[in-house]
Amino acid sequence: MVEAHRHQARALAALWRVATLALVFTLGVWASTSGTLGAMMQYREDIAFLTVQHLELVAISGGIAIATGIPIGILLARRSLGLFGPVLTQLINLGTTVPTLAILALAMTVLGLGAPPAIFGLAVLTLLPIVLNTVAGLRAVPPALIEAARGMGMTNLQILLQVEIPNALFVIAAGIRTALAINVGTVPLAFLIGGGGLGELIFTGIDLMDTGLLLAGAIPTALLAVAVDFIAGQLQFWLVPRGVNPLR
Amino acid sequence: MIRLKNLTKIYGGITAVDNVSIEVGAGEVCVLLGPSGCGKTTTMKMINRLIEPSGGRIFIGGKDVTEVDPVQLRRSIGYVIQQIGLFPNKTVEDNICVVPDMLGQDRKTSRKRAAELLEMVNLEPAAYAKRYPKELSGGQQQRVGVIRALAADPPVLLMDEPFGAIDPINREVIQDEFMKLQAAMKKTVIFVSHDIDEAVKMASRIAIFRSGRLIQYDTPDNILAHPVDSFVADFVGHDRTLKRLRLITVRDAMATEPPRVTPDDDVDTAVALMKRHGHVSVVMVGPQGKVLGFVRLEALHGKRGRVGEHYEKLTSVVHVDDNLRNAVSQMFANDQSWLACVSTEGVYQGYITQRSITHLLGATYRDR
Numbered sequence: 279m280v281e282a283h284r285h286q287a288r289a290l291a292a293l294w295r296v297a298t299l300a301l302v303f304t305l306g307v308w309a310s311t312s313g314t315l316g317a318m319m320q321y322r323e324d325i326a327f328l329t330v331q332h333l334e335l336v337a338i339s340g341g342i343a344i345a346t347g348i349p350i351g352i353l354l355a356r357r358s359l360g361l362f363g364p365v366l367t368q369l370i371n372l373g374t375t376v377p378t379l380a381i382l383a384l385a386m387t388v389l390g391l392g393a394p395p396a397i398f399g400l401a402v403l404t405l406l407p408i409v410l411n412t413v414a415g416l417r418a419v420p421p422a423l424i425e426a427a428r429g430m431g432m433t434n435l436q437i438l439l440q441v442e443i444p445n446a447l448f449v450i451a452a453g454i455r456t457a458l459a460i461n462v463g464t465v466p467l468a469f470l471i472g473g474g475g476l477g478e479l480i481f482t483g484i485d486l487m488d489t490g491l492l493l494a495g496a497i498p499t500a501l502l503a504v505a506v507d508f509i510a511g512q513l514q515f516w517l518v519p520r521g522v523n524p525l526r
Numbered sequence: 527m528i529r530l531k532n533l534t535k536i537y538g539g540i541t542a543v544d545n546v547s548i549e550v551g552a553g554e555v556c557v558l559l560g561p562s563g564c565g566k567t568t569t570m571k572m573i574n575r576l577i578e579p580s581g582g583r584i585f586i587g588g589k590d591v592t593e594v595d596p597v598q599l600r601r602s603i604g605y606v607i608q609q610i611g612l613f614p615n616k617t618v619e620d621n622i623c624v625v626p627d628m629l630g631q632d633r634k635t636s637r638k639r640a641a642e643l644l645e646m647v648n649l650e651p652a653a654y655a656k657r658y659p660k661e662l663s664g665g666q667q668q669r670v671g672v673i674r675a676l677a678a679d680p681p682v683l684l685m686d687e688p689f690g691a692i693d694p695i696n697r698e699v700i701q702d703e704f705m706k707l708q709a710a711m712k713k714t715v716i717f718v719s720h721d722i723d724e725a726v727k728m729a730s731r732i733a734i735f736r737s738g739r740l741i742q743y744d745t746p747d748n749i750l751a752h753p754v755d756s757f758v759a760d761f762v763g764h765d766r767t768l769k770r771l772r773l774i775t776v777r778d779a780m781a782t783e784p785p786r787v788t789p790d791d792d793v794d795t796a797v798a799l800m801k802r803h804g805h806v807s808v809v810m811v812g813p814q815g816k817v818l819g820f821v822r823l824e825a826l827h828g829k830r831g832r833v834g835e836h837y838e839k840l841t842s843v844v845h846v847d848d849n850l851r852n853a854v855s856q857m858f859a860n861d862q863s864w865l866a867c868v869s870t871e872g873v874y875q876g877y878i879t880q881r882s883i884t885h886l887l888g889a890t891y892r893d894r
């Protein structure tokens with residue numbers, strides 16, 4: 279049973295790798311035959327610079343979201359909050375329906391133009407799935423585990439650190455993975471409020487009706503999204519301990 | 527060792543535990559028994575303060591538990607629950623060592639102890655210590671749940687239907703393993719169950735509960751022989767007399783210093799011996815007193831020579847430390863009205879008959 283799961287997971291991972299390579303390969307073939315590759319190459323330096331900026335936006339906003347989302351989730355999942363926890367969680371759930379652009383626009387009205395409002399907006403956006411998954415993961419820890427822990431003389435903090443969080447880790451990690459995927463996909467919009475990143479090439483390309491420029495932004499953005507999700511998936515697979523990792 | 531005094535727990539309007547007083551001696555197993563919802567779990571959880579009593583007091587080793595910090599108290603009491611509650615994120619070994627680790631005990635010592643405990647319940651440490659709970663069968667998990675409670679060597683053990691979720695065959699095996707552990711460790715155990723057979727098997731004393739009240743607190747044999755009221759009688763079952771068979775050893779029921787013959791004895795001697803004792807058969811033993819077979823009075827009729835020429839094999843014998851339940855079962859299976867009782871070496875110790883067993887069980891009722 280366990281072995282079968284593991285095989286399945288390995289097979290999926292292998293399939294995923296092959297699919298990614300195939301995608302990259304087709305994109306490459308298509309780009310070089312249609313002459314777009316040549317067009318893209320003239321923006322080489324811009325691509326390099328903006329990719330770094332793009333990744334910085336992902337890393338900083340994602341980092342902030344993880345660092346704040348998990349503690350918020352832990353707080354909201356406390357049973358001692360009574361009804362307050364679930365109510366607040368529902369509000370956050372509602373928050374996920376607010377359009378991305380609206381969040382960025384709101385961030386801009388408060389923080390002005392530039393990277394800070396972009397990072398803030400992205401962090402808020404990324405925060406939601408992390409908080410929600412942290413709450414869901416902690417709530418799903420079987421009460422019997424907590425009773426056993428308390429009956430054996432663990433303090434509340436020990437129960438949280440040794441029992442609740444480790445057993446919610448897989449779900450929390452899944453939340454982080456989803457959050458990062460949303461984050462990477464949204465970063466191009468940061469350009470609209472002066473945040474920089476590969477969106478600069480995409481939106482300028484659209485404005486000038488320049489396909490080469492457009493693709494110079496779009497292709498690296500797509501590749502980054504695939505790569506980030508792949509890395510996050512690998513981290514989830516390897517960092518979540520075997521005992522609580524359904525994939526292993 | 528453990529003393530509950532007028533213990534009471536009231537939830538809103540309902541009294542879950544009603545004025546219960548129990549004393550459990552050191553090294554005893556006290557089984558709390560009763561139908562669902564009668565307050566067994568509530569009583570148990572008040573002992574390690576997972577539930578605070580509404581009234582009454584609890585003493586462990588003479589000390590009032592409310593004077594001890596709950597966390598410290600719980601670390602000094604082993605706790606096993608029906609859902610087992612092994613931590614999926616920890617290996618078997620780390621699960622077992624949760625309390626020793628919290629107490630800051632040396633890692634090497636505690637891991638060695640964990641391996642010893644695994645061996646005691648027939649789980650090969652090399653194969654199981656580093657596994658995760660999901661890689662064990664239900665019965666194996668339950669065993670780990672039990673030894674986890676023993677890891678820090680607490681004097682007191684609380685067990686809430688620890689074997690409730692296991693199939694009947696495995697349950698018997700685990701019960702036997704636990705009784706072996708208990709014989710070696712002599713913990714003071716409070717054990718919740720709603721299975722009368724389990725209670726009879728494990729208990730030094732059984733506490734029978736009904737709607738929060740303690741109805742009878744007595745030894746298993748007394749509970750079976752003298753239930754205080756019809757509730758207890760119904761609860762222990764109409765076959766309660768048969769259940770008692772398991773509580774009595776062959777040694778306690780057999781006739782000792784039995785007549786016997788050797789192969790070299792004269793047939794006439796054997797006939798005279800049987801007639802003197804009013805028996806229709808007699809066991810034949812070897813030089814060391816080992817049971818070789820038996821001769822029947824009928825078969826010797828008109829025969830001459832030595833006993834060794836006329837004996838028959840015994841289809842079965844029973845060990846003196848076995849219980850009467852197994853002895854009776856053997857008698858029925860082999861259509862025998864008596865059994866020879868032997869020591870581990872096969873030496874003849876005595877005999878039991880169906881009539882003497884019936885008499886013994888009946889005597890308890892007449893005494894009353």
Ligand SMILES: Nc1ncnc2c1ncn2[C@@H]1O[C@H](COP(=O)(O)OP(=O)(O)OP(=O)(O)O)[C@@H](O)[C@H]1O
Nearest residue numbers: 537540541542561562563564565566567568569720
């Ligand atoms: N937290 C609670 N709030 C209100 N009533 C409770 C609570 N816990 C238990 N009770 C009630 O107290 C009574 C005793 O419950 P308890 O769990 O001790 O029963 P039990 O003998 O262990 O039963 P079972 O064999 O089903 O486990 C029940 O009537 C139950 O409904």
Ligand SMILES: [Mg+2]
Nearest residue numbers: 566567568686
């Ligand atoms: Mg119960």
